[in-house]
Amino acid sequence: MNINPVSILKEHDLKHTKQRVRVLEEIALDSVAISQPDLEKKLGKEIDRVTLYRILNTYQEKGILHRIMDMNGTANYAVCTSSCSEDHHHDEHVHFNCTNCNKIYCLEVEAPRIKMPKGFTAKTVSSIAYGICEKCNAI
Amino acid sequence: MNINPVSILKEHDLKHTKQRVRVLEEIALDSVAISQPDLEKKLGKEIDRVTLYRILNTYQEKGILHRIMDMNGTANYAVCTSSCSEDHHHDEHVHFNCTNCNKIYCLEVEAPRIKMPKGFTAKTVSSIAYGICEKCNAI
DNA sequence: TAGTATATGCAATTAAATTGCATATACTAT
DNA sequence: ATAGTATATGCAATTTAATTGCATATACTA
Ligand SMILES: [Mn+2]
Ligand SMILES: [Mn+2]
Ligand SMILES: [Zn+2]
Ligand SMILES: [Zn+2]
Secondary structure: OOOOHHHHHHHOOOOOOHHHHHHHHHHHHOOOEEEHHHHHHHHOOOOOHHHHHHHHHHHHHHOOEEEEEOOOOOEEEEEOOOOOOOOOOOOOEEEEEEOOOOOEEEEEEEOOOOOOOOOOEEEEEEEEEEEEOHHHHHO | OOOOHHHHHHHOOOOOOHHHHHHHHHHHHOOOEEEHHHHHHHHOOOOOHHHHHHHHHHHHHHOOEEEEEOOOOOEEEEEOOOOOOOOOOOOOEEEEEEOOOOOEEEEEEEOOOOOOOOOOEEEEEEEEEEEEOHHHHHO
16 A cells, blocks of 8 residues: 555644554555554554554544454454545445455445435445455465 | 244253353343343343353354444344354344444345455355434434 | 263453553644 | 643553353253
């Protein structure tokens, strides 16, 4: 993913700190989402655990990252591609969670429109497909 | 929901214990899914926390309950309506998570078929719609 | 009814998340 | 450039969640 952490911080009126830049860089490295535990491992003691929590929350609230919960309730983070805002994430694509390697992919597939029963008004829909990813299928 | 805990246990070769019956009864009470924390509160000290964990896992593995993870990574449980088996849950309907009351509904809406990109093979799809439920809309 | 397998409860660990606060750092205004 | 102010960070302490080991209790089988 080709993003510029510094300008993203500016755009969202966030102070430019080396921790924030580092986290965003790390997540943008890969096109697949990274889980919070993996992120912690990668960062090691570069960044305090609590700080990481706070940065991830801020990013998610600001619409810089989106958070995808996997089957086990683990948070996974990916850079928001489209223009997400504080009040609304446009993360309306399907995610794919490989049950073999556990990676989470943001697919280029739009989340399907779903008709709601009377009385229910949906604002967003999250769709996660579980199965085997291209890499694991290739092996 | 009109289920018979005792016969469900028999069907799945699970020993009939009062804790297992109690948990299943409690979850079946309501048509909406119940969160693990709420379940713990409801059961109070009737059942040990660890036992509850084990019962819920067993039920989920056996296909008696299905587990729906909400936005916060909290597990929610609902009785499997259709015939779920150990190897495959037929929980292919859409869930609705009210952002006001937090309840999770199992909708009578089939999960949409989604075309996967080349290389990806999906086994199941989980769709969760977020919004306002009928009750909260009525207020 | 006795014997065996397994479920439960309790205590102890381990892991995850949150909070409070002192200090460091980034930005603003002079 | 500098000083002042607001906020981000790190560390320690809590709180909450989940797991493990083991002795005892309970359900089913023979
Ligand atoms: Mn995504
Ligand atoms: Mn359901
Ligand atoms: Zn894979
Ligand atoms: Zn509601």
